[in-house]
């Protein structure tokens with residue numbers, strides 16, 4: 001796929017969950033576009049691997065182990081930030097899937113705390129760290145197709161991903177006058193290391209249900225985020241950009 005070229009030199013992008021999966025692709029895409037990237041991730045192992053893999057971008061990178069659910073962990077990371085911020089991508093998210101009848105309080109609390117309270121903690125904590133002179137401040141929140149349409153076995157996850165959308169629209173209204181745009185991206189079913197381990201027939205069956213006849217790639221999400229973060233998207237505010245091949249049509 002031919003990627004559109006963006007220039008994010010002199011911009012700083014914070015990516016939560018930025019050391020693995022979709023977040024790692026976001027990290028590499030923004031680095032390639034010239035940005036400095038702050039990678040916050042819970043997994044020290046993923047951080048170490050990412051740091052090794054991205055060695056050639058060392059001067060553009062800052063890594064920290066952060067648990068977005070823990071305000072003290074975040075406060076430490078925010079104090080240690082080497083740069084002021086232009087873009088935050090709230091990407092860290094987890095699932096704990098079970099039918100509602102079987103879902104436990106632990107499953108519910110874990111998903112709400114990470115996907116929703118984590119979103120609040122990071123955005124609130126970073127608000128004062130944005131580059132005040134920038135007219136192009138960006139908050140991009142990763143929701144899900146499940147937040148728009150629901151999904152069996154994901155009452156906790158769907159509630160958070162719908163919550164992400166309400167949060168996005170409200171912040172878009174409140175922060176627009178302060179030079180921010182706030183948008184959400186709602187991925188469909190995206191190929192990650194987890195799906196790569198699934199049998200080909202299962203993946204083909206899933207792809208057949210998508211009007212464009214393929215599963216999503218992490219590049220599809222990165223391309224949407226690059227666009228929303230760019231100056232070209234400065235009149236897009238409070239939207240939910242579905243990146244799902246039209247699966248729900």
Ligand code: NDP
Nearest residue numbers: 017020021022041042043067068091092093144187189190
């Ligand atoms: P991954 O699990 O591959 O990566 C998420 C990263 O976030 C991991 O490194 C994970 O660490 C980290 N993380 C988890 N909890 C925390 C926390 N409390 N604090 C900081 N970091 C944390 O997920 P995906 O790349 O698949 O998903 C990324 C986002 O995209 C999520 O918000 C997800 O809901 C959303 N999404 C994904 C879809 C898909 O098909 N993959 C579809 C729709 C939406 P650790 O490994 O230690 O848990």
